Amino acid sequence: MGTKITPYNKDKTSKKEQVAKMFDAIASRYDFLNHFLSLGIDIVWRKIAVREIAKVNPKMILDIATGTGDLAIEASRLNPTQVIGVDISNNMLDVGREKMKRKSLDKLIDMQYGDSEDLSFEDNTFDAVTAGFGVRNFENLDKGLSEMCRVMKVGGKLAILEPAEPTIFPFKQFYGLYFKVILPLLGKLFSKDNSAYTYLPESVAAFPSRNAFIKELEKAGFKEPKFKALTFGIAALYTATK
Numbered sequence: 094m095g096t097k098i099t100p101y102n103k104d105k106t107s108k109k110e111q112v113a114k115m116f117d118a119i120a121s122r123y124d125f126l127n128h129f130l131s132l133g134i135d136i137v138w139r140k141i142a143v144r145e146i147a148k149v150n151p152k153m154i155l156d157i158a159t160g161t162g163d164l165a166i167e168a169s170r171l172n173p174t175q176v177i178g179v180d181i182s183n184n185m186l187d188v189g190r191e192k193m194k195r196k197s198l199d200k201l202i203d204m205q206y207g208d209s210e211d212l213s214f215e216d217n218t219f220d221a222v223t224a225g226f227g228v229r230n231f232e233n234l235d236k237g238l239s240e241m242c243r244v245m246k247v248g249g250k251l252a253i254l255e256p257a258e259p260t261i262f263p264f265k266q267f268y269g270l271y272f273k274v275i276l277p278l279l280g281k282l283f284s285k286d287n288s289a290y291t292y293l294p295e296s297v298a299a300f301p302s303r304n305a306f307i308k309e310l311e312k313a314g315f316k317e318p319k320f321k322a323l324t325f326g327i328a329a330l331y332t333a334t335k
């Protein structure tokens with residue numbers, strides 16, 4: 094896999110600590126920035142991911158790297174018994190917990206501190222496991238994916254959303270301009286964290302290619318991994334079973 098991309102290049106702490114620090118710093122503005130900078134398309138992507146896990150009628154759902162819980166909220170529409178969201182950023186979780194209370198979803202959606210690379214759940218616990226725009230931030234991708242597989246039931250469904258670099262004209266060119274020039278500028282302006290929105294395109298570029306990621310999923314123990322390009326290739330949906 095490529096060079097390790099971290100949010101704060103000069104920082105000597107682990108990628109995990111830096112990622113948690115970065116999301117802690119932008120937590121209060123994350124939801125606004127997310128929808129604003131993606132022009133609202135992220136909402137549609139989460140719906141598409143949830144449509145995939147709906148196929149197994151999941152009762153127990155785990156949302157990894159849940160952040161402020163938007164994917165967990167979308168998944169809660171499937172009438173599950175429980176949705177658990179885990180994240181390593183306490184500030185993101187706090188924003189999420191407030192949101193769950195406001196929406197009266199705090200009983201259904203449990204927002205817990207937890208590291209994807211060392212999950213506290215028993216083997217074969219969840220009917221579906223989701224991760225929205227989080228996997229690329231893992232310090233150890235292999236370990237994170239293996240843990241996600243371990244806690245998923247046989248016959249369960251995995252759905253992972255990730256931003257991607259489009260390869261076709263003119264989206265490739267537009268992506269280059271937007272993600273590498275405009276977005277870091279807007280992100281810096283609104284988030285007050287200089288690193289957050291330069292880390293975004295860098296981490297997307299360093300993420301394994303479609304085929305390499307499919308292989309990572311197989312290596313982690315998932316079966317029938319599939320890829321779907323969303324919105325001209327600016328996002329990717331990976332699904333798999335176990």
Ligand SMILES: C[S@@+](CC[C@H](N)C(=O)[O-])C[C@H]1O[C@@H](n2cnc3c(N)ncnc32)[C@H](O)[C@@H]1O
Nearest residue numbers: 116158159160180181182208209225226227230
């Ligand atoms: C871009 S946010 C995505 C939040 C949410 N899933 C969404 O769709 O908006 C990525 C999240 O991944 C979390 N994260 C990164 N590494 C993690 C890990 N090893 N375990 C759990 N969460 C992690 C970060 O703290 C951050 O909240």
